[in-house]
Amino acid sequence: MSNTTSRPAVKSALFLTISLSLAMYFTFAAVQGDFGLFRRIEIEAETRALEAEKAQLEMVVAEMQNKTHRLSEDYLDLDLLDERARNVLGLIRVDEIVIR
Numbered sequence: 001m002s003n004t005t006s007r008p009a010v011k012s013a014l015f016l017t018i019s020l021s022l023a024m025y026f027t028f029a030a031v032q033g034d035f036g037l038f039r040r041i042e043i044e045a046e047t048r049a050l051e052a053e054k055a056q057l058e059m060v061v062a063e064m065q066n067k068t069h070r071l072s073e074d075y076l077d078l079d080l081l082d083e084r085a086r087n088v089l090g091l092i093r094v095d096e097i098v099i100r
Contacts, residue, residue: 031037070077071084085091092098 029036033039067080069075070080
């Protein structure tokens with residue numbers, strides 16, 4: 001007769017063990033899995049870094065667009081043109097002395 005009372009206890013223990021194991025697995029996956037909490041924090045940090053880099057690159061693009069506009073036919077900045085001629089072509093003015 002003791003055999004019939006031990007079977008429900010074994011089934012209950014087995015059910016409890018399986019349930020606890022599944023709960024622990026899903027908790028672990030929710031925290032450290034590919035879509036877990038730690039991965040989300042990494043992605044947010046990466047997003048902030050990429051947004052900062054994007055802002056920096058947008059500033060560089062705006063600066064280039066400004067220089068391009070200043071060298072266009074519609075709006076010619078003579079100082080910028082003189083600077084570019086010196087840097088690219090190595091030109092100097094007549095009244096300047098070059099020291100190497």
